[in-house]
Amino acid sequence: MSRAAVAIVGAAETTELGRIPHMSQIQLHADAALNALADAGLSLTDIDGVATAGESPTGVAHYLGITPSWVDGTAVGGCSFMLHVRHAVAAIEAGLCRCVLITHGESGRSNVGRAGRGSAASSLQGQFESPFGGMGPTTTFTLPVLRFLKETGTTLAEMASVAVSQRQWAGKNPRASLKTPITVDEVLNDRMIAYPFTRAQCCLVTDGGGALVLVAADRAEDFPQKPVYILGTGESTETPMISQMADLTSSGAFKVSGARAFAEAGIDHEAVDHLMIYDAFAHLPLYGLEDLGFCGRGEAGAFIAEGNTSPGGRLPMNTNGGGLSYMHSGMYGMYALQESVRQVRGRAAAQVNDVEISVCHGVGGMFAASGTVIMGSSAAR
Amino acid sequence: MQIDFTQVPVPIPTPETEHFWAGTRVGELRLQKCKDCQSTYFPPRPFCPACASRSIDIICASGRASLASYVINQRSHPAFDGPYAIALVTLEEGVRMMSNLLNVEQTPDALILDMPLQVTFQPIGEEIVLPYFEPRVVRS
Numbered sequence: 352m353s354r355a356a357v358a359i360v361g362a363a364e365t366t367e368l369g370r371i372p373h374m375s376q377i378q379l380h381a382d383a384a385l386n387a388l389a390d391a392g393l394s395l396t397d398i399d400g401v402a403t404a405g406e407s408p409t410g411v412a413h414y415l416g417i418t419p420s421w422v423d424g425t426a427v428g429g430c431s432f433m434l435h436v437r438h439a440v441a442a443i444e445a446g447l448c449r450c451v452l453i454t455h456g457e458s459g460r461s462n463v464g465r466a467g468r469g470s471a472a473s474s475l476q477g478q479f480e481s482p483f484g485g486m487g488p489t490t491t492f493t494l495p496v497l498r499f500l501k502e503t504g505t506t507l508a509e510m511a512s513v514a515v516s517q518r519q520w521a522g523k524n525p526r527a528s529l530k531t532p533i534t535v536d537e538v539l540n541d542r543m544i545a546y547p548f549t550r551a552q553c554c555l556v557t558d559g560g561g562a563l564v565l566v567a568a569d570r571a572e573d574f575p576q577k578p579v580y581i582l583g584t585g586e587s588t589e590t591p592m593i594s595q596m597a598d599l600t601s602s603g604a605f606k607v608s609g610a611r612a613f614a615e616a617g618i619d620h621e622a623v624d625h626l627m628i629y630d631a632f633a634h635l636p637l638y639g640l641e642d643l644g645f646c647g648r649g650e651a652g653a654f655i656a657e658g659n660t661s662p663g664g665r666l667p668m669n670t671n672g673g674g675l676s677y678m679h680s681g682m683y684g685m686y687a688l689q690e691s692v693r694q695v696r697g698r699a700a701a702q703v704n705d706v707e708i709s710v711c712h713g714v715g716g717m718f719a720a721s722g723t724v725i726m727g728s729s730a731a732r
Numbered sequence: 733m734q735i736d737f738t739q740v741p742v743p744i745p746t747p748e749t750e751h752f753w754a755g756t757r758v759g760e761l762r763l764q765k766c767k768d769c770q771s772t773y774f775p776p777r778p779f780c781p782a783c784a785s786r787s788i789d790i791i792c793a794s795g796r797a798s799l800a801s802y803v804i805n806q807r808s809h810p811a812f813d814g815p816y817a818i819a820l821v822t823l824e825e826g827v828r829m830m831s832n833l834l835n836v837e838q839t840p841d842a843l844i845l846d847m848p849l850q851v852t853f854q855p856i857g858e859e860i861v862l863p864y865f866e867p868r869v870v871r872s
């Protein structure tokens with residue numbers, strides 16, 4: 352008989368129960384969390400995994416000041432927390448995190464700060480961001496970039512070259528939405544959406560879907576397609592509020608997620624043959640290349656402008672054309688994963704030679720969350 | 733740029749943020765400071781996100797800030813009469829918040845990163861006064 356691998360060492364409810372009109376819903380999560388930590392004799396800095404339902408794990412982690420390396424937002428109703436326990440057991444056994452905090456809080460009677468969507472007028476975003484005229488991703492995801500450009504010395508023309516490079520890839524892809532080549536000047540002179548972002552630097556809005564099937568590696572050879580092995584993965588969250596990024600020029604979630612994935616895969620950057628960096632806007636590959644360690648601080652703009660990520664370059668990136676030229680349905684991550692799979696299988700429209708390792712890096716929300724998947728043509732790592 | 737303050741989405745305070753909105757009503761920009769580790773933080777919550785202490789002071793910020801970053805939105809919004817900047821400002825106390833910039837052209841030439849700003853308050857609706865920012869004249 353095998354021994355249990357995971358145990359519960361702290362448990363508590365909110366300080367009060369019943370009618371609690373003086374606490375918002377997220378504070379009920381926090382109150383219970385602080386009490387459970389006290390029960391366990393632990394502090395917030397000991398927590399590296401967060402699971403919750405009803406609120407987003409990003410929101411709970413940021414509210415508590417936690418930088419997680421594993422989150423679970425499985426929300427299937429009242430039993431969600433049982434599922435979180437099960438998923439936490441698997442995550443701890445797998446080494447994805449060491450100490451998981453599962454929280455619940457619900458202002459079911461008093462209805463104070465009860466999350467429907469994050470933009471509810473009583474949420475923190477609703478109180479401290481929404482009044483100032485943000486209109487979705489084009490005006491929020493884009494907000495940090497002027498600070499990035501100033502701090503790193505990156506130019507607007509270099510950022511525009513992201514769109515140019517990806518259009519070159521899209522030109523090789525019959526399924527891409529936009530295939531006509533563009534120049535840096537055309538990108539810069541396109542219709543302004545939210546200065547400094549022109550239309551060509553904002554993602555498409557299209558329809559589509561995608562799906563993946565995964566099995567144990569020891570069965571993978573039994574299927575008709577060439578297997579694509581998962582060599583390493585990473586995840587993290589930072590904040591649901593763009594105004595509260597710790598550093599406007601770098602994503603904390605990108606750094607944690609990327610470093611985890613590379614460590615798990617046991618590879619260095621030289622081993623990477625192909626790269627996908629989720630590009631809802633043209634600045635994301637700049638942040639991604641630097642925060643994942645492919646480029647030094649302030650070097651990503653010139654790296655792309657010089658053609659290193661374009662067809663024939665030494666680090667082919669966003670080879671389907673990306674969210675800027677291939678497609679973007681809203682949650683583009685699935686399409687980045689599909690392109691990495693195609694490249695490792697050797698069956699992409701714009702196939703790169705001999706892709707043994709592909710890094711696929713995604714963003715969630717507006718720099719709120721991140722996930723990284725490293726795929727390989729061989730199971731060995 | 734003019735703001736139609738009747739069209740601004742109105743925040744609904746929660747028990748943890750009520751002190752902030754009570755502050756703006758009397759012309760104060762209130763932050764919280766941990767009595768244990770001295771860190772000053774925003775947005776409001778009744779414990780310190782740096783050390784989890786529940787021992788917290790409410791402090792009044794100086795209102796001095798600088799321009800951290802911004803975009804100038806070109807699409808129409810019911811509360812704004814033309815292109816307008818959505819700004820991130822860094823307060824002297826170290827915390828960052830989102831706001832709009834009043835009494836200044838909403839153009840890249842007029843909006844220079846790190847320019848000095850100061851808070852100014854505008855009522856929207858019956859209960860809520862929002863903190864906005866405007867250029868601050870620095871005496872040399």
Ligand SMILES: [Zn+2]
Nearest residue numbers: 766769780783
């Ligand atoms: Zn503290």
